[in-house]
Amino acid sequence: MSELKRKAQVMDAEGVRRALARLAHEIVEKNQGAAEVILVGIRRRGIPLAQRLSKLIGSIEGTEPPVGELDITLYRDDLSTLGPNPIVHRTYIPKPVTDATVVLVDDVIYTGRTTRAAMDALFDLGRPRAVQLCVLIDRGHRELPIRPDFVGKNVPTSKKEVIEVHLEEIDGEDAVYIMEKQE
Amino acid sequence: MKHLLGTKDLTKEEILTILDMAAPMKDIILREIKKVPTLRGKIIATLFYEPSTRTKNSFELAAKFMSADTVSISVATSAVQKGESLRDTVYTLEAMGVDAIVIRHSRNGAPHYLASFSKASIVNGGDGQNEHPSQALLDLFTIREHKGRIEGLKVLILGDIMHSRVAKSNIYALSKLGAEVIVSGPPTLIPEHVKEYAEVCYDVDAAIRKADVVNVLRLQLERQQAGLITSLQDYHATYGLTKERVAKGKDDLLILHPGPMNRGIEIDEEVAYSRQSVIQEQVSNGVAVRMAIYYLLLGGAQA
Structure with missing residues (x-):
């Protein structure tokens, strides 16, 4: 694994806060409220993001939509290239996904493969009425026909770069950085 | 791995x-x-x-x-x-x-x-x-689900220790995770070297009284030609997990059996289907x- 060097900061704590506030409004607007919505965070950083969006939507609509946690390890198409056995965590969704509108929440969308795996995992749990995708950062370079419905910020990157999202709950700060692989 | x-x-x-x-x-x-x-x-x-x-x-x-x-x-x-x-x-x-x-x-x-x-x-x-490692691992998983931990638990393994691969795999795994392993059963069916890993307690009633978990082993009828036990009735009376013995144990004693059961020999039917039994869940x-x-x-x- 090559070393990563911090190249630029693309969002600070205020930036993350504003982006999430806008995303919450967009989710409510698109779904005409949030009564039928379940926010499902993709492990790992999608989960705190989904929890924050739920609180924000609660402050707009009066009720907080339920938050689920999705572990996609068993559905990945790159398991055999990832190195020895990533840890599998439990998937927990507090209500049936069948007939609900599920908003998948993740920190970054890149190739789209994580989203594909998440959709496969979700459909093994039931048949949602609709699935939408919400990401904090879209960094481009899609390899699959997948497009997010809600985007915090578009950050054009090269394939040599890596986006690092830091969240208070996991990393002790809210920030987004572009990192560069060192040769 | x-x-x-x-x-x-x-x-x-x-x-x-x-x-x-x-x-x-x-x-x-x-x-x-x-x-x-x-x-x-x-x-x-x-x-x-x-x-x-x-x-x-x-x-x-x-x-x-x-x-x-x-x-x-x-x-x-x-x-x-x-x-x-x-x-x-x-x-x-x-x-x-x-x-x-x-x-x-x-x-x-x-x-x-x-x-x-x-x-x-x-x-x-x-x-x-x-x-029989997968059996021991599922036993540990079942114990941990019910007791929340393995470490510090008193786990009794009861029966034919000598012929039992389930017992051996359990004893190794349990002691690595910090459980106190107790074995009990007929002296003729408890090998000497088990003392390296477990406390041997020939008094079945005393062993059951201190246990948090009891894993009852199947009496391997196919391996009992050598006269190591006197009779099946005696075995049941002296070493079987009977309703009476369970009643004297802890109220939340957890009961496991790797199957298939010889009902009425190493375990009573009422015990196997009691609220403390997790045999189906295993x-x-x-x-x-x-x-x-x-x-x-x-x-x-x-x-």
Whole structure:
């Protein structure tokens, strides 16, 4: 694994806060409220993001939509290239996904493969009425026909770069950085 | 992890990883669509030289839930009857592209022998009187689910310790995780060296009184020709897990049995189906634990 060097900061704590506030409004607007919505965070950083969006939507609509946690390890198409056995965590969704509108929440969308795996995992749990995708950062370079419905910020990157999202709950700060692989 | 040969060779961390992985696997078997695509394209063979219903079916079902394909070789109908050696059978399976072989054999060390030359992952499904690691791991998983921990628990293993591979795998795994292991049963069926790992308590009633968990072993009727026990009635009266004995134990005593049960010999029917018994749950947990084992052996990149 090559070393990563911090190249630029693309969002600070205020930036993350504003982006999430806008995303919450967009989710409510698109779904005409949030009564039928379940926010499902993709492990790992999608989960705190989904929890924050739920609180924000609660402050707009009066009720907080339920938050689920999705572990996609068993559905990945790159398991055999990832190195020895990533840890599998439990998937927990507090209500049936069948007939609900599920908003998948993740920190970054890149190739789209994580989203594909998440959709496969979700459909093994039931048949949602609709699935939408919400990401904090879209960094481009899609390899699959997948497009997010809600985007915090578009950050054009090269394939040599890596986006690092830091969240208070996991990393002790809210920030987004572009990192560069060192040769 | 390349092979699973016994709990004796596992580290505490490896045991805990398997137990942790079994929890999400159990969620999968409880839902409507009991399948994940993780091991698509892998082939798992079960090679059983001794009879088994639950272990063999459990290993096969676990493979199917992980989307692996399965081949099942029963000795009665295979080329083994024509005198094919164990080594040749494994080469044949390898030539068919098998990724993992689950073997049960009456000889101690048969899985270790296969692991010495096989390219496929070898899983010990029970070898002679040596080990039965997947059974011990599912026992530990079941105990941890109910008691919240393994460390510090007093776990009694009751019965024919000498002939039992389940007992040995349990004793190794439990002591690595910090449980206090107590063994009890007929003195003729408790080997001397078990004292290195466990407290030996010949007074069954006293042993049951202090236990948090009791794992009752099947009296292996097929291995009792040597006059090591006097009679089945005596065995039941002196060492059986009876309703009366359970009543004198802790109220939350957890009761396990690896199956198949000899009801009325090592365990009473009322005890086997009592609220303290988790014998049925052990069966479903067995599938989850075996899925976790497959995931750890075949799921990631091969080192």
